[in-house]
Amino acid sequence: MDINITMLGGTSLTLCVDPTDTVGSLKTLIQQKLGYAPEIQKLTFVNGQMVTLNDDSRSVSYYGLHSGCQVSLLVTQPVTQPATIQVFLRNERGTVSTYDIKPDVTVSDFKLKVEAREGVPANQQRLIHQDREMSYGKLADYSVVALSTIDLALRLTGG
Numbered sequence: 001m002d003i004n005i006t007m008l009g010g011t012s013l014t015l016c017v018d019p020t021d022t023v024g025s026l027k028t029l030i031q032q033k034l035g036y037a038p039e040i041q042k043l044t045f046v047n048g049q050m051v052t053l054n055d056d057s058r059s060v061s062y063y064g065l066h067s068g069c070q071v072s073l074l075v076t077q078p079v080t081q082p083a084t085i086q087v088f089l090r091n092e093r094g095t096v097s098t099y100d101i102k103p104d105v106t107v108s109d110f111k112l113k114v115e116a117r118e119g120v121p122a123n124q125q126r127l128i129h130q131d132r133e134m135s136y137g138k139l140a141d142y143s144v145v146a147l148s149t150i151d152l153a154l155r156l157t158g159g
Contacts, residue, residue, distance in 0.1 A: 001067035003060070005030060008074060017060055024056030030073065042074040085146035087139070091118060092154055103145070107134045114152065126153040 005013045015029055027038035043053040047064045053071070065071065082103050089097045099113060111122035127134040128151040134142045144150065 004070045005073050019061035020059050023053045036075050040076050042076055044072045088149040089152055091152045103140050104138050106138050124155045
């Protein structure tokens, strides 16, 4: 059966598929013809209501596709992990260490990294960036960016 694949920009393509072919094999065929990887393809079909072809293991006939139908292809951006950045930690002795982190790392996770490397328990750390103590949330919430310097101070003990 022939089905029409239409993209948002107007590009269209007619593909011949078997009703028992899977959505995954349809996406592979689209990749061969248009060059878009299957994981960034989102296919929808209007059959009275909009149906998303989201299970790659199902056959195209499972979704009600038939000869002559029109399938819309949306090419999505791949999900990317935030790039690793370097930040500096200056301890109470003035020694500077470099840490490779993701920008969305939490303060508590960063404190655990500092504990592992510096030997200072997380509950005794005071992390300060731009005169603000970082106590919760993400480092990015405190304007920490690549090459930022974070100061490590120790909590005073006693009563």
